[in-house]
Amino acid sequence: MTPRQSAARGEGAIAGLAPTHHGPGRLSRLARFLGNAAVGAVLCTGPVTSLIALGWMTRRQGHLARDRFGAAEEMPGWLLGPHEANGRPTGRQARALGGLAANIRAGLIALAALLAWTLPFTLLWLGAWWAGWENSFNKGYEQAFVGPSVFLFGVLLATLILPALPLMLAHVAAEDRLAAAFELRRLRSVVAQAGWRVPALGLLTTLCALPFAAARGLITTATDWAPWVEDLSPDDAAALKGQIALILAALTFLAATGLHLLAARTYATAAPRAAGLKPGLWDGTQAAEAARPGQARSRLLSLIWYGLGMAFALGLPALILAGQFLDHAWWRWLFHPLVTLPWPG
Amino acid sequence: MDRRCFTLGSLGLAASLAAPRPIFAESRAYAGPNVILVRFGGGVRRAETIDEAATFAPYLRHVLAPRGTFVPDLRIDRLDGVNTSHAEGTLNLLTGRYLAYREPSAVLNDRLEPTEPTLFEYLRRAFQIPSHQVLLVNGEDRPQEEFFTFGAGDHFGVEFRSEMLSLHRYKLYRTAMQLAERSLPEDELLTIQAERETLLTLGPSGATPDPSPEVTAFWARWRADFGDSGLKNPRGDRLLTELSVRALADLRPRFLMVNYQDPDYVHWGNPSHYTRAIAIIDEGLQRLVAAADADPFYRDNTVFVITPDCGRDANPLAEVPFQHHFNSRSAHETWAVIFGPGIARGTVDKPVDQSAIAPTIAAAMGFAASRAEGRAIEEIFL
Numbered sequence: 269m270t271p272r273q274s275a276a277r278g279e280g281a282i283a284g285l286a287p288t289h290h291g292p293g294r295l296s297r298l299a300r301f302l303g304n305a306a307v308g309a310v311l312c313t314g315p316v317t318s319l320i321a322l323g324w325m326t327r328r329q330g331h332l333a334r335d336r337f338g339a340a341e342e343m344p345g346w347l348l349g350p351h352e353a354n355g356r357p358t359g360r361q362a363r364a365l366g367g368l369a370a371n372i373r374a375g376l377i378a379l380a381a382l383l384a385w386t387l388p389f390t391l392l393w394l395g396a397w398w399a400g401w402e403n404s405f406n407k408g409y410e411q412a413f414v415g416p417s418v419f420l421f422g423v424l425l426a427t428l429i430l431p432a433l434p435l436m437l438a439h440v441a442a443e444d445r446l447a448a449a450f451e452l453r454r455l456r457s458v459v460a461q462a463g464w465r466v467p468a469l470g471l472l473t474t475l476c477a478l479p480f481a482a483a484r485g486l487i488t489t490a491t492d493w494a495p496w497v498e499d500l501s502p503d504d505a506a507a508l509k510g511q512i513a514l515i516l517a518a519l520t521f522l523a524a525t526g527l528h529l530l531a532a533r534t535y536a537t538a539a540p541r542a543a544g545l546k547p548g549l550w551d552g553t554q555a556a557e558a559a560r561p562g563q564a565r566s567r568l569l570s571l572i573w574y575g576l577g578m579a580f581a582l583g584l585p586a587l588i589l590a591g592q593f594l595d596h597a598w599w600r601w602l603f604h605p606l607v608t609l610p611w612p613g
Numbered sequence: 614m615d616r617r618c619f620t621l622g623s624l625g626l627a628a629s630l631a632a633p634r635p636i637f638a639e640s641r642a643y644a645g646p647n648v649i650l651v652r653f654g655g656g657v658r659r660a661e662t663i664d665e666a667a668t669f670a671p672y673l674r675h676v677l678a679p680r681g682t683f684v685p686d687l688r689i690d691r692l693d694g695v696n697t698s699h700a701e702g703t704l705n706l707l708t709g710r711y712l713a714y715r716e717p718s719a720v721l722n723d724r725l726e727p728t729e730p731t732l733f734e735y736l737r738r739a740f741q742i743p744s745h746q747v748l749l750v751n752g753e754d755r756p757q758e759e760f761f762t763f764g765a766g767d768h769f770g771v772e773f774r775s776e777m778l779s780l781h782r783y784k785l786y787r788t789a790m791q792l793a794e795r796s797l798p799e800d801e802l803l804t805i806q807a808e809r810e811t812l813l814t815l816g817p818s819g820a821t822p823d824p825s826p827e828v829t830a831f832w833a834r835w836r837a838d839f840g841d842s843g844l845k846n847p848r849g850d851r852l853l854t855e856l857s858v859r860a861l862a863d864l865r866p867r868f869l870m871v872n873y874q875d876p877d878y879v880h881w882g883n884p885s886h887y888t889r890a891i892a893i894i895d896e897g898l899q900r901l902v903a904a905a906d907a908d909p910f911y912r913d914n915t916v917f918v919i920t921p922d923c924g925r926d927a928n929p930l931a932e933v934p935f936q937h938h939f940n941s942r943s944a945h946e947t948w949a950v951i952f953g954p955g956i957a958r959g960t961v962d963k964p965v966d967q968s969a970i971a972p973t974i975a976a977a978m979g980f981a982a983s984r985a986e987g988r989a990i991e992e993i994f995l
Contacts, residue, residue, distance in 0.1 A: 397881075398883065401882060401883055404754075404878065405849065405883070405886045406848065407753065407754075407848030410844070487930045488928070488931050489939050490930050490931075491926050491927075491939050492941065497929065498926075498942050498943060500929055505929035508929075508930065509929070509930055592881075592882070593881060595931045595932050595933055596882030
């Protein structure tokens with residue numbers, strides 16, 4: 269049985285949720301979409317379970333990219349593993365839980381890559397904020413410049429890194445290995461080939477982050493526009509918080525999945541061009557299989573597109589900062605649902 | 614003071630104050646109790662202050678509240694335009710009215726100035742008390758509250774102001790002295806001149822009256838002890854305690870208001886700043902009460918009124934539920950602890966409006982806050 273045939277049987281996914289290459293019809297695709305959204309939303313309600321959702325998104329990215337490169341394979345599922353691997357049938361245990369294990373593995377790889385790239389600025393934000401207000405509380409105003417200066421340096425780092433982050437993750441997903449996150453020359457070449465798509469992804473990410481900042485504002489001002497909130501019993505308040513968390517998790521899952529897939533499409537377009545332009549650099553990669561003659565991009569134009577991406581990316585720290593002013597939580601400096609873990613917190 | 618004396622005194626004073634009079638014409642020497650008004654600011658909830666089990670201010674709740682009258686249900690009225698914030702709450706306490714303030718400038722929109730008489734003005738108009746004995750002690754982070762010592766408008770005004778003790782005022786003194794001494798290099802003097810000009814522009818009305826000789830001497834002693842750097846003196850709400858305790862010893866205020874403020878640092882995270890600041894104020898109260906109890910001028914002759922400027926939110930959905938700008942019920946809920954000579958021991962088990970604080974202090978000191986909206990809490994008086 270070929271991978272496409274097994275995919276057509278819906279293997280490698282929860283029955284009824286299994287996405288396939290050539291589904292039976294619109295209704296079936298809609299049901300699959302709703303099923304995936306339901307599972308993903310529930311998983312995105314917690315930091316630990318959101319790792320599985322991140323893994324699933326990363327596998328979907330890798331699948332989309334490799335599919336474009338011509339390496340047909342089964343669509344990743346939530347729980348079930350493939351019926352065969354390396355041309356041989358898989359065991360019962362692998363079939364029963366292989367998808368979940370693969371999601372956890374991919375999630376860990378993706379999270380490690382994302383944290384490696386984002387902690388240099390998110391840790392600066394966390395430390396600058398904490399130390400800045402600690403300093404204010406203790407009236408050490410003679411050192412008051414330190415907190416804001418460190419924070420702004422973190423913002424500068426973030427604007428440098430954030431535009432490249434989606435393509436970095438797509439590269440990791442396509443290669444299915446952590447080391448791919450640090451292949452700077454390959455990343456640079458794929459970013460150059462991506463051109464206008466880099467700022468487009470940055471803009472979309474910032475726009476998708478708006479509802480999360482707005483949610484912080486709505487939650488913080490709730491006692492003003494919904495005074496009954498103050499009178500809720502602890503159980504009712506917990507239930508309401510659970511409902512809000514679920515809504516935000518659904519939003520997170522949809523937005524993050526959409527952004528991941530767009531990044532994968534961009535990667536699938538740019539990486540073969542980059543591989544065609546510098547075959548030696550891309551030897552042994554998935555993209556090399558689909559390498560096609562590419563044109564060297566103007567360095568100036570690449571810089572302009574990247575600069576525009578940095579400008580758009582600047583919106584994300586601004587939204588994070590606004591959200592933290594409204595309702596501070598230390599982990600929100602480290603985990604933004606559209607940047608690292610798909611968990612709205 | 615019994616209730617009959619209180620009522621008759623209040624009515625008599627109200628009637629006498631209503632008549633037009635020249636400044637100081639009928640004022641007389643003050644013989645009543647001293648009053649120390651502690652603003653337990655900036656903004657605290659009942660849960661962390663007066664809840665017996667959960668309080669972060671155990672001295673306030675377990676020692677001071679039983680010494681006098683405990684008002685657990687003081688409320689800021691829910692009127693249109695009433696904001697549960699620090700300057701507003703402080704002026705509610707000082708004038709006995711709501712919305713008795715205005716923004717002197719559309720640009721400096723965090724600044725308010727009272728448009729009705731403050732307790733300082735009522736007191737100094739009614740009695741011959743020099744300005745250095747009516748004091749407002751302010752923190753270094755809310756310069757907008759430096760100017761509550763007298764109000765704008767056609768009422769009593771600057772003639773009856775209190776004096777202010779704060780780092781802002783100390784810096785005004787220090788820069789004046791440094792410029793007069795001319796012992797520093799020229800470039801440093803230029804920097805100091807610029808610093809002084811900046812300090813002088815903070816007054817919304819442009820009027821920063823010169824301190825009295827007594828307060829100037831107070832700053833001279835402060836400078837001798839702590840120097841010019843600003844790095845040796847206590848900071849934050851501990852600074853207010855230090856200023857207040859020194860003022861009790863040096864200036865002998867008859868009316869002292871202490872504007873504690875640091876619990877407000879919870880706005881931007883670190884909830885421990887809030888609870889720690891409450892504990893620091895509680896420590897400050899211990900020092901203040903101990904200083905008063907140890908001094909014959911204040912012992913058994915001082916009424917303490919301790920009350921927040923405003924409450925804070927109790928938003929169960931937020932990570933930091935302690936904001937206070939969202940008009941929540943909890944932000945309108947405060948409390949008061951009042952103790953001293955003539956004050957009954959017990960609990961007022963009914964809601965009391967925040968505008969009652971000013972007329973209650975006025976009644977305790979024997980004058981009338983004639984333009985206050987609230988009425989004194991009569992049941993607290995023996």
